[in-house]
Amino acid sequence: MVYLTRVEHFNAAHKLYNPSWTAEKNDEVFGKCANTNWHGHNYELYVTVKGRPNPDTGFVMDVKRLSGLIKEHVTDKLDHRNLNLDVDFLEGQFCSTENLAIGIWKQLEPHLPEGVVLHCIKLYETPRIYVEYFGDEC
Template structure:
């Protein structure tokens, strides 16, 4: 099994806020991340696929095509957006990095060819905070 990772970058704003809670409880649980005026991150996105290299090309998958899929189905929808307000696939859920990683998986997985499998979405919110999602 070969694993291939493409690294991408996007910027986005969000706030962590549970509408079922009071302002005080949101501030207690989410701290500065519940700021009513939003806050932003410079996200690093690592998309890892797995499979067997094609015997004719030696490639697991054309990385230019993988980049195009990520751009079309993820980055065009997230980059320089407000995750809470502008992103259709984040509507109705808390915009945590965990939920965002799951949503990115759901956006990409249907568009990959059957010759490869999505292995992992790794999403850095900051250089010291990241989540990994392996599907399921």
């Protein structure tokens, strides 16, 4: 099995806020991330697929095609958007980086070619904070 990773980038704003809590409780739990004027991140997205190299090309998957799928189904929907307000596949969800990684998985998985398996979504919110999702529903 060979693992292939494509790295992409997008910028997006969001707010961490539980509407069933008071403003004070949200500030206590989420701090600056509960800012009523939102806040943003420069996200780094690592998409790892796995499979056997095609004997005709030597590729697990054409990386240009993988990049195009990520652009069409993920970054075009997220880049320079408000995750809480503008992103259909996050509607009604808490806009944490964890939920965003799961949403990205769900956007990409159905579009991969036969024989290529989505292995991992690694999403950096900051250089020191990232999540990894391997497709196992919580």
